[in-house]
Amino acid sequence: MEAVPNQQRNSLQNVEKNKAKNKIPNDVEMDIENLYEILPQLSQIFRIIDKIGEGTFSSVYLAEAQMNDGSRRMFALKHLIPTSQPMRIAAELQCLTVAGGTENVMGVTYCFRKEHHVVIVMPYMEHQAIGEIAGSLAFEEVKHYIFHLLKALSHIHKFGIIHRDIKPTNFLYNRQKKEYALVDFGLAQGTTDTQIELLKELLESRCVFGERNLNNTNTKPSVEKVEGQLLKPNKEEAVPCKIVSTKRRLVPVRAPLNGQAQKDTPVTLTLSAQKLNPAAVCQTLTCSCYMTDRICNVCLSRKQQVAPRAGTPGFRAPEVLTKCPNQGTAIDMWSAGVILLSLLSGRYPFFKASDDLIALAQIMTIRGSKETIEAANKFGKSIVCSQELPRLNLRILCETLRGLRTCDGSLPAEFQVSHHPTDAGSAANRGSLRSDEELQEMGWYKVPDEVYDLLDKLLDLNPETRITAVMALQHPLFNDMTDSLM
Structure with missing residues (x-):
C-alpha cells in the first residue's frame, strides 16, 4: 500500500x-x-x-x-x-x-x-456489539453466529493455536452483511504440535528478548524470528510437585430449597491443586486447617501453582479457573459454549465474577457441584463444596430467561424471572423479554433439542471429553449448513 x-x-x-x-x-x-x-x-x-x-x-x-x-x-x-x-x-x-x-x-x-x-x-469490519443485540437476535441468527464461530475455531485449532480469549467482543459480527471475524490473538498460545513457530518457542521457553525490526517495506507482512537468549524455566515453576494452592472462600450462591426461592446461601469452596502424577493424587491432602474456615501456616507457605490464566472473567473454562497446567484448545470450546448460553438465554454477560472461586461457584450453579467436583478430579484437582448444587436443565434455564416459560421454582433465585417483561429486570441482566408474537416470529418457540445437546457438549466440565470444533461443525444442528464447509 x-x-x-x-x-x-x-x-x-x-x-x-x-x-x-x-x-x-x-x-x-x-x-x-x-x-x-x-x-x-x-x-x-x-x-x-x-x-x-x-x-x-x-x-x-x-x-x-x-x-x-x-x-x-x-x-x-x-x-x-x-x-x-x-x-x-x-x-x-x-x-x-x-x-x-x-x-x-x-x-x-x-x-x-x-x-x-x-x-x-x-x-476494518463494521460490526454490532453482541451485548446490545443479544436479546433481539432470532434463533436462526444465533445458529449462524455460533456456526461461524466454530468455523473460525476449527481453522485456528488446525494450526495448533489456542486463542485463549474467545468472547463476543473478539468475534466481530456484521448483522446486515452476515460477516464474521475472529480478532485479537494477543493472548494466544500454542499446542504441543503447533505450526506457529513463535508460539512453539513461547511454549517451550521463556525469552530474554533481543532487538528486532517488525517493519517491512513489502505489502505482504512477514514475521522474522526473534533473536535472543532462551532460558529454560525452573522445574519447580514448570511442574509443581506438591499441593501448591489451597483456598477457602465463602461464596454466596443462590440455591433452591423445596422449590422455594432462597436468599444468598454461603457455600464454602475449597480448591486444592494436587500433584499431576495420578499415583500422587491419593497422597495426604489434609492439613491442620482442612475443611475449616481458616488457613494454616502450612498452606500459606506453599508455592502458588504456575498455570496459564489468560482470558476474560466469565468465559474461563473450569480447568483454567482451577489452574490446570495442561490446557489445550478445549478452553476455547468452553468459551464458545458460554457465548451460546448467553445467546440462547438472551442474557449477556451470563457469568460475572470478581475472582476465580466465585466464577467456579457460578459454574456449579448451572452444571452441578457433584459433576464439577468429579470433573476436577479427572484432571488432578480437588474441590470441596459445603453444599450440593443440582445440575440445571439447560433448556428450562434458557427458556425461562428468554421469557418462554414462567418460573416454577425449580431454578435458583438469581435465574427466576417473571414472564411479563415489565417484571423481568434490566435488559442487560435479564435478557430482552418480548411478547409471545415476537418470540414466535423470531423462532424461539421452535428451538430444536439439538442446540441444547450441542450446548451441553460445549459446556462439558471435563476438557478431555469436551466436543472439539471439528466435531461441533458436524453436529446434527448444522445438517442444513454443511454446504458452508465445502
Whole structure:
C-alpha cells in the first residue's frame, strides 16, 4: 500500500480535520495526536478518524486510507502498548499472517514499528456489539453466529493455536452483511504440535528478548524470528510437585430449597491443586486447617501453582479457573459454549465474577457441584463444596430467561424471572423479554433439542471429553449448513 503523491499531512492538521468532521472527544483527540507523533509515517498514509476500542494491552483506532486505484478504504489500527513483550507481539503477527484472512479469521495488512511502539494494520469490519443485540437476535441468527464461530475455531485449532480469549467482543459480527471475524490473538498460545513457530518457542521457553525490526517495506507482512537468549524455566515453576494452592472462600450462591426461592446461601469452596502424577493424587491432602474456615501456616507457605490464566472473567473454562497446567484448545470450546448460553438465554454477560472461586461457584450453579467436583478430579484437582448444587436443565434455564416459560421454582433465585417483561429486570441482566408474537416470529418457540445437546457438549466440565470444533461443525444442528464447509 502506497500513499498518494502530495498526500502527506502533519499530525496536528489531521486531528483538527477529524475533530471538525467527527466531533472527536478531547481525550481521543490527544491520543490520536500522540500516535501521530510516535509514528509520523502513519500521517503519510492514514487519516485516523476515531478510537474504537481500548483494552489492557492495546488501543484500536479507525482510519481511512486512499489506495493506488483512487478508492478509499477503512482500516483498524491496533496500537500495542510499549510494555508488550516483543516475542508476544511477533507471535500475534505470525498467527494473523499464517491463519488469518480466511475462514472468519481476521488477517493483517501491514505493520509499523518505531522503537517500542508497534501498530498492526488490519481491514476494518463494521460490526454490532453482541451485548446490545443479544436479546433481539432470532434463533436462526444465533445458529449462524455460533456456526461461524466454530468455523473460525476449527481453522485456528488446525494450526495448533489456542486463542485463549474467545468472547463476543473478539468475534466481530456484521448483522446486515452476515460477516464474521475472529480478532485479537494477543493472548494466544500454542499446542504441543503447533505450526506457529513463535508460539512453539513461547511454549517451550521463556525469552530474554533481543532487538528486532517488525517493519517491512513489502505489502505482504512477514514475521522474522526473534533473536535472543532462551532460558529454560525452573522445574519447580514448570511442574509443581506438591499441593501448591489451597483456598477457602465463602461464596454466596443462590440455591433452591423445596422449590422455594432462597436468599444468598454461603457455600464454602475449597480448591486444592494436587500433584499431576495420578499415583500422587491419593497422597495426604489434609492439613491442620482442612475443611475449616481458616488457613494454616502450612498452606500459606506453599508455592502458588504456575498455570496459564489468560482470558476474560466469565468465559474461563473450569480447568483454567482451577489452574490446570495442561490446557489445550478445549478452553476455547468452553468459551464458545458460554457465548451460546448467553445467546440462547438472551442474557449477556451470563457469568460475572470478581475472582476465580466465585466464577467456579457460578459454574456449579448451572452444571452441578457433584459433576464439577468429579470433573476436577479427572484432571488432578480437588474441590470441596459445603453444599450440593443440582445440575440445571439447560433448556428450562434458557427458556425461562428468554421469557418462554414462567418460573416454577425449580431454578435458583438469581435465574427466576417473571414472564411479563415489565417484571423481568434490566435488559442487560435479564435478557430482552418480548411478547409471545415476537418470540414466535423470531423462532424461539421452535428451538430444536439439538442446540441444547450441542450446548451441553460445549459446556462439558471435563476438557478431555469436551466436543472439539471439528466435531461441533458436524453436529446434527448444522445438517442444513454443511454446504458452508465445502
